[in-house]
Amino acid sequence: MASELEPEVQAIDRSLLECSAEEIAGKWLQATDLTREVYQHLAHYVPKIYCRGPNPFPQKEDMLAQHVLLGPMEWYLCGEDPAFGFPKLEQANKPSHLCGRVFKVGEPTYSCRDCAVDPTCVLCMECFLGSIHRDHRYRMTTSGGGGFCDCGDTEAWKEGPYCQKHELNTSEIEEEEDPLVHLSEDVIARTYNIFAIMFRYAVEILTWEKESELPADLEMVEKSDTYYCMLFNDEVHTYEQVIYTLQKAVNCTQKEAIGFATTVDRDGRRSVRYGDFQYCEQAKSVIVRNTIRQTKPLKVQVMHSSIVAHQNFGLKLLSWLGSIIGYSDGLRRILCQVGLQEGPDGENSSLVDRLMLSDSKLWKGARSVYHQLFMSSLLMDLKYKKLFAVRFAKNYERLQSDYVTDDHDREFSVADLSVQIFTVPSLARMLITEENLMSIIIKTFMDHLRHRDAQGRFQFERYTALQAFKFRRVQSLILDLKYVLISKPTEWSDELRQKFLEGFDAFLELLKCMQGMDPITRQVGQHIEMEPEWEAAFTLQMKLTHVISMMQDWCASDEKVLIEAYKKCLAVLMQCHGGYTDGEQPITLSICGHSVETIRYCVSQEKVSIHLPVSRLLAGLHVLLSKSEVAYKFPELLPLSELSPPMLIEHPLRCLVLCAQVHAGMWRRNGFSLVNQIYYYHNVKCRREMFDKDVVMLQTGVSMMDPNHFLMIMLSRFELYQIFSTPDYGKRFSSEITHKDVVQQNNTLIEEMLYLIIMLVGERFSPGVGQVNATDEIKREIIHQLSIKPMAHSELVKSLPEDENKETGMESVIEAVAHFKKPGLTGRGMYELKPECAKEFNLYFYHFSRAEQSKAEEAQRKLKRQNREDTALPPPVLPPFCPLFASLVNILQSDVMLCIMGTILQWAVEHNGYAWSESMLQRVLHLIGMALQEEKQHLENVTEEHVVTFTFTQKISKPGEAPKNSPSILAMLETLQNAPYLEVHKDMIRWILKTFNAVKKMRESSPTSPVAETEGTIMEESSRDKDKAERKRKAEIARLRREKIMAQMSEMQRHFIDENKELFQQTLELDASTSAVLDNSPVASDMTLTALGPTQTQVPEQRQFVTCILCQEEQEVKVESRAMVLAAFVQRSTVLSKNRSKFIQDPEKYDPLFMHPDLSCGTHTSSCGHIMHAHCWQRYFDSVQAKEQRRQQRLRLHTSYDVENGEFLCPLCECLSNTVIPLLLPPRNIFNKLNFSDQPNLTQWIRTISQQIKALQFLRKEESTPNNASTKNSENVDELQLPERFRPDFRPKNPYSESIKEMLTTFGTATYKVGLKVHPNEEDPRVPIMCWGSCAYTIQSIERILSDEDKPLFGPLPCRLDDCLRSLTRFAAAHWTVASLSVVQGHFCKLFASLVPNDSHEELPCILDIDMFHLLVGLVLAFPALQCQDFSGISLGTGDLHIFHLVTMAHIIQILLTSCTEENGMDQENPTCEEESAVLALYKTLHQYTGSALKEIPSGWHLWRSVRAGIMPFLKCSALFFHYLNGVPSPPDIQVPGTSHFEHLCNYLSLPNNLFCLFQENSEIMNSLIESWCHNSEVKRYLEGERDAIRYPRESNKLINLPEDYSSLINQASNFSCPKSGGDKSRAPTLCLVCGSLLCSQSYCCQTELEGEDVGACTAHTYSCGSGVGIFLRVRECQVLFLAGKTKGCFYSPPYLDDYGETDQGLRRGNPLHLCKERFKKIQKLWHQHSVTEEIGHAQEANQTLVGIDWQHL
Ligand SMILES: [Zn+2]
Ligand SMILES: [Zn+2]
């Protein structure tokens, strides 16, 4: 179908291009009926431009639309060429001082915690950087899209509303200047005309609902039968469902289906079929049929193509309007005017209204376009913003209802604009007073929650999924209410008061529906069958928490409002109580001669609810009243007389008793829902408006009651009245009732009740309850948190309640109470309590959970013991109560209280047989302490005319009256002081007695008379001293004993560490102090050590004994014994790569013989250094394999290692491994034959070898020619003339045991398999190459690490590294013995030919394309295969030396050829040293051989310097290589750090100090070799600049540079769009830290196929960038991601820290983040050391959930 249409499209294009915008505009200017004229134009052209086929052509459509449709409008508007017209308008414009930048998804936004009016006020990055706030305490977040920059909005900022850029314009702006004055009358008129027509057209067509019919004035004359089958987005169906359905319905590929689904998700709709009506209808029915069984079918419409065309143009038009008004504020004003003008149909008929009201019917794409237009027009114009706000408020109810039933996310609903309007304080105030917004919001909310119980309370029981979904949406209304209230009025008008109180009424109605909701009854006998629904109610409570607090804040700002609100609240509370207190009969209680009437009510038997918002609001208001001036001056004005204290306290008390009973285990059968409710009731998220307020309400009530009455009611509610009202009840109780549970229960209840009394008297830190301010309150919270343990900033923040601005107020006080300790390389910064704050510690702090309380108690006692103080934790000194609450202290000295205390002390004194507990006693002691502190303070503050009425000391000195005749409390305390069973509380009792004496003294002494020491105190003091001394002595003994034990333990520990040394070195730390580099032989410092060649230093053979970690047996490493192996991990690596774009295309054919100097992909080997018997390891591995198979059958779980790929964990350290390396003795010694002839020089040697090679090649050819006659062969051999004493038929005997041979093959095959990613094949000729390659590459990577860290080459290396390199080198040197001799010889010949050309090898790489170290290793390790057949007496050492010299010279030539790039003319003087003249001479030769293509001769100094620098890495690697190969100790000079050890290296490597002597000594052969190298065509191409080559020294690869400020990364990522879905913002932009690529991770759009599996962008990238290993930064999450292969991955802590030394993974806190260089270096080090995979392994072992993540989809 598409192909048929194609020519038609082309033809139309031409006719369209002939349109002239100027002419059309001219015609319009003349028109009498402009609307008709324009509509005709659109009707004719729009369908010709848009929707010409199954797929959109956006670029072509845009181009044509601009030419034919928009162009004329611009001409018309400007009255001239818009290319001149618009710039003129722009110039005349006085630009707005508002920024108004609309945020993209993921763009960073900034809010100032000091100056923003509320957290919704944000700045764009540019404005922020130019504002004063960058030096304030700011918060950074990423935008979810939508919303705009508030720069320039004076209402949004308390200070600094303008950034530098927007400040420029402020001076000129007159208040409310009409922007139209800058436009000419003509322009105004024309703009008005064209805007009115176009805006109306767009609205009309976008809201058009018919599917095949256009509005009459747009209908075409001839109508084609072309339709679209349009699929719409919903939030019900998943991607997978849509893709699946589409594939079935429209017969498309999966890829196309993904494309459709992605567009539908992004734009909200997409045509999935184009054709005649029938054809589209058919697709529609299939889609509907396929999805009808799900919650609801997918929405599909068959629409006529012309309708779709007009709608597409309508969208284009709206964007066009948005950009046109950018030219001038005048144009913007006109558009606003047009938009809000009421149409002929009156109310709600303006274009803006029409759009808003059809919002939920529009598709996503259309919504975002018009929302954006609203933001850039209506919300940017101060005058129209107000008018728009009114329209918005008037439609509010409808918009919200639409939103609730709509299924799109809130960000796609017009209702979401509320945040832009309601948070503007002046608008919010206006809407409250003029539109009664508060009441509207609350009523709308209530309308959506219709489920009520019989009493009219909300009921959330048995909520259906749909209702739950609706409930979630309804909650956005609460958010709106919050926005409205977010800034408190500074001035109140009468209207505002009236409307606010109206709103308050509505709010009370809402709370009334919550008061007592979800009531519960204690379950007895059976456990409840179904956990009741409780979350909905708590969600509501939680969401409302801030609103309730804000309501109180508003009330507090105006006394009149406060008093009115208080009255209203009280009235509602009384209504509530009327509802459900029936059936409670009155009873009378009496204790100690006091009696009170109350009702009979048992929490454990009747209904009780935890939801009491009305009581709690009243409590809040009461506190505010108490703070107000009225309360001090005219308390009679307050409506306090209407209060009935018993009524006030009743419900909060029940709630607290419920908590106590739950704690006592009485409600176990009610299940977890109740436990959860109690948890949240106390939780930091809720407690402010729940638990805290209940305590305040009790305080309020009690302060107005006789404390004795209160205590009796409380006893009754706790169901403890009997125990304390009946003398000796306790005794009877414990003897009669043997049921242990009940005793336990009652004990807990008594403890809880005492705790409550402590809280009622002690909790005075809310301003209004006590005489404190907000700072004191927050200080106290922090002190108590830090009393538990030192905490990180974020931990502290989490433990404190946040206000609606997400502030805890912590920063303002933290310095005063805590010290900050900086973080190290891991971990986070910590706050520690200042010691002087410890005295403010209150063990019974009401926000402690039980666990926290006991932790804090332990920590504080420990602290005291450390300071050698007594361990009593007496109550702290408290601030005085406010007057309204002052009488609360009398609880402490009330008769009933004294009776309770006395009773409990009595139980303790009579100790045995009574049911009492130590914590009960501890609480009583605390209460007594509080009372003493109180009395002391009263006495201290007493003024002349007042009498201190607090007489606790007197009361407790009096013994009990008849008939009980109990001893006084004081006497009992004195008795208890010596009770052996109360050791723990002794210090506290002593403290009480001491304080008692002090208080008594104060009371007795008059200020004038000196205080006489009473006898009692002296005695007490002296006994104390004695006691103290005794204690000190005991402590000393204890300390000594402890120290001894500690010493023993640390000794044992040291032992353990020695034995398991490796265990403590799990990470490959190069700076680890433990190490063993040297083969412990003592080396005389003056001896010259030589690592190779005929003069190699002979090392006495050392016997090596090792222990198997599996069977613990010790064994010597010997040639003929069983193999010992090291666990090893082989991996491909690109860490050293200089060319990341290169990768092996076809591994089966790839020839790895020559390593390119770009080192693009190497094979790295590492080991944890743990040694096992080969057979022990095999047994272990088999068992791992078997276990894994069983496990996979049982539960399809992944493990951190892949057994099928040969992976296992080291049995000792759990380090990831995939093979083993055999341990060997230096292999050279085994093969070395006696040298019985003079050793040849280089020239001779090369000749000999060349001859041998020639002979071999000849023989090889003979063998491969299928001539069956053996005689002919021998003839030819004769022809060849074998070199003297060369016996190619000789086969050396393999000296190794079978077991070692087997392991040589095992490791060789593993290297081959991993390095080339092929199936294992031990016969493959490439196996030996891969072994040598891995040895070379691993040495190179270690050399790089050492150089980068400025470590000496032979400095201390961790054992595991040392062991690994030694084994690896020796293994590689021995491997040829298990390979085919002729294969190895073949490799040698080919390698050799690359330097010494011969006829049979062509097509070898030129010397610029060979990594010389790899070549060296290959040649040296392959050489024995040739040498073993040579009986002329040339030693291996000679060969090594000549190979080394030859390769070194080739490398020098390589360096010279590539180094001469920069030339500075300054050093023209003659060469000053030998090397300089030598290098110049060499350079001249080169110049000659290259036919002068080499650049002109630079200075010798310069050349020498670059050769020296370029060759260093090679020399260092060679030194390591020969050191491990031959076991010659390293010269001591190279073991210490220092600058360059050039000379020492040369000596060690048997090189002349002047390297150029090599050339001079061997000039004969070298000249011809150099010539042959230079004549290579690639070298010529390079010199002629046609290709590039690697230069030396190669620089180390680093991870990319990260910016210091994290937000610039976020900004960078927000500008990044998905590379595959055309300009779409990526959801998870992820940065490759190796190469800096940004990827679109974790998303369908960027999945690619890799080895037959779909993988995400990151995994795909690791294969090209890191050969399977990747290090990424997930920018939105601020999280480092490690990936290895498809199944392995972990998250790693990011290198960004906030000012408190904490990372912010997930960017939840939004504190500014800065780069921590040390942590970043650590990540880089992991990469350099090839430890990323190992790190992942450890992380996955430690955290099993990481194993389950589908890493390949990231
Ligand atoms: Zn801005
Ligand atoms: Zn700005």
Ligand SMILES: [Zn+2]
């Ligand atoms: Zn600020």
Ligand SMILES: [Zn+2]
């Ligand atoms: Zn063993």
Ligand SMILES: [Zn+2]
């Ligand atoms: Zn290990």
Ligand SMILES: [Zn+2]
């Ligand atoms: Zn993508």
Ligand SMILES: [Zn+2]
């Ligand atoms: Zn990369």
